[in-house]
Amino acid sequence: xxxxxxxxxxxxxxxxxxxxxxxxxxxxxxxxxxxxxxxxxxxxxxxxxxxxxxxxxxxxxxxxxxxxxxxxxxxxxxxxxxxxxxxxxxxxxxxxxxxxxxxxxxxxxxxxxxxxxxxxxxxxxxxxxxxxxxxxxxxxxxxxxxxxxxxxxxxxxxxxxxxxxxxxxxxxxxxxxxxxxxxxxxxxxxxxxxxxxxxxxxxxxxxxxxxxxxxxxxxxxxxxxxxxxxxxxxxxxxxxxxxxxxxxxxxxxxxxxxxxxxxxxxxxxxxxxxxxxxxxxxxxxxxxxxxxxxxxxxxxxxxxxxxxxxxxxxxxxxxxxxxxxxxxxxxxxxxxxxxxxxxxxxxxxxxxxxxxxxxxxxxxxxxxxxxxxx
Numbered sequence: 052x053x054x055x056x057x058x059x060x061x062x063x064x065x066x067x068x069x070x071x072x073x074x075x076x077x078x079x080x081x082x083x084x085x086x087x088x089x090x091x092x093x094x095x096x097x098x099x100x101x102x103x104x105x106x107x108x109x110x111x112x113x114x115x116x117x118x119x120x121x122x123x124x125x126x127x128x129x130x131x132x133x134x135x136x137x138x139x140x141x142x143x144x145x146x147x148x149x150x151x152x153x154x155x156x157x158x159x160x161x162x163x164x165x166x167x168x169x170x171x172x173x174x175x176x177x178x179x180x181x182x183x184x185x186x187x188x189x190x191x192x193x194x195x196x197x198x199x200x201x202x203x204x205x206x207x208x209x210x211x212x213x214x215x216x217x218x219x220x221x222x223x224x225x226x227x228x229x230x231x232x233x234x235x236x237x238x239x240x241x242x243x244x245x246x247x248x249x250x251x252x253x254x255x256x257x258x259x260x261x262x263x264x265x266x267x268x269x270x271x272x273x274x275x276x277x278x279x280x281x282x283x284x285x286x287x288x289x290x291x292x293x294x295x296x297x298x299x300x301x302x303x304x305x306x307x308x309x310x311x312x313x314x315x316x317x318x319x320x321x322x323x324x325x326x327x328x329x330x331x332x333x334x335x336x337x338x339x340x341x342x343x344x345x346x347x348x349x350x351x352x353x354x355x356x357x358x359x360x361x362x363x364x365x366x367x368x369x370x371x372x373x374x375x376x377x378x379x380x381x382x383x384x385x386x387x388x389x390x391x392x393x394x395x396x397x398x399x400x401x402x403x404x405x406x407x408x409x410x411x412x413x414x415x416x417x418x419x420x421x422x423x424x425x
Contacts, residue, residue, distance in 0.1 A: 053232055058227050059225060060155065065232065067090070069238045070123065070201065071123045072125050072151075073099035073100065074099060074114070075094055075101050075114075075124070076103075076104050076113035076114050077104065077127050078109075078128070079103070080107075082129060082221040082225055083132075083224065086155070107126075107132035107136050108135050111136040112139050115143050118148050119268065123149075123151075123205055125205075127154075127155065128152070129165070130154070131161070140152065144213065145281075146279065147213060147256065147266070148266075149211075149243075149266070150214050151204045152214060152215070154217070155223075158407075158409040169220060170387070171383070173188075173384065176188040176216045184302060185302060185307075186214065186215075186362075187211070188359070189204055190218045190331045190359075192331065192356065194226065196358070200315075202239070204216075207241075211263055211305050211309065212266055213305075218332070218360060244265045246265040253275065254275075256285070258284060258297045262304050263305050282294075314359045315358035316355060316357050316364060318371065319353065320342075320352065320353045320354060322353075325351050325375065326351065327377070328341065328342055328352060328381070329392055330382070331360060338356075339356070341418045342421075353375070372392075372397075378396050379404060381405075381412050382403075384407050389403045402420050404416055404417050404420045
């Protein structure tokens with residue numbers, strides 16, 4: 052273990068290195084540029100590759116290509132660049148290409164305020180690209196969690212053959228905290244499963260017996276087809292409904308059956324609470340302080356911090372709010388995740404605390420909401 056003073060963006064880059072990332076393609080954009088800067092000198096140190104691309108569209112395409120070639124690959128961006136990446140993120144979902152996309156959120160829409168924090172890309176992370184497909188999105192609330200969840204993002208991407216989004220925000224990306232990082236050799240690394248069948252038998256999108264078929268890198272003698280069209284088990288385009296349904300059911304099933312591995316959260320004091328605060332990212336830090344202040348005043352308040360936003364932890368929320376009378380959801384947008392909480396817990400239970408002006412929600416604002424719901 053080594054104690055360091057790290058910026059959130061730097062911790063993200065170091066987490067990628069610890070996870071085994073060997074390829075980064077990106078385009079500079081505030082407040083994610085520092086991730087690219089760190090990767091530009093860290094990757095050559097370990098024999099990896101850094102490429103500054105012409106734009107975010109090319110960046111995402113390069114990451115997909117590198118992953119098909121066998122590399123653990125990542126890009127990093129912010130809101131406007133994240134919008135440009137959506138078509139290729141959908142391509143990665145359709146072709147089941149593992150990769151990590153970091154979105155350090157800033158205030159929008161459009162150019163917005165590049166140096167101001169926001170949590171306005173939550174729904175875009177889930178629904179930004181078109182069509183029906185699952186997605187995994189993780190959200191850290193500290194520098195250390197950024198390091199840890201970056202590693203987790205790579206492991207989930209490789210284990211389930213899927214793009215994974217790391218939703219940071221400007222404050223987490225730019226703040227510095229003292230953290231103790233483990234020896235990178237001790238970090239869990241999920242590597243791609245190999246196949247025991249000869250090349251002529253290999254089916255890159257086989258529906259049985261496993262939900263996650265092995266992905267063999269190009270150049271190793273296993274020839275197969277990759278297309279953004281709906282495809283059969285060998286990767287060739289198909290219009291047959293039975294083959295399309297098999298693919299759709301499998302890609303959702305591989306996520307749904309693994310929620311115990313994917314859903315990450317911290318909960319505290321929920322059992323005897325009558326009020327519950329649900330938060331994520333930088334807003335979770337203010338929420339934690341507000342909960343502590345409320346408890347000092349004799350309030351029975353529970354706290355649920357979400358680290359996985361997508362897939363939405365529906366059963367976790369349902370169980371946590373079952374006997375709760377009031378639910379507070381603070382977030383730095385107009386109420387994006389609150390929509391999901393309301394869907395599960397019931398709209399009448401939920402009180403939103405929102406800021407979409409580039410300023411962090413203060414603990415006092417959350418405390419007012421807690422005490423105002425007596």
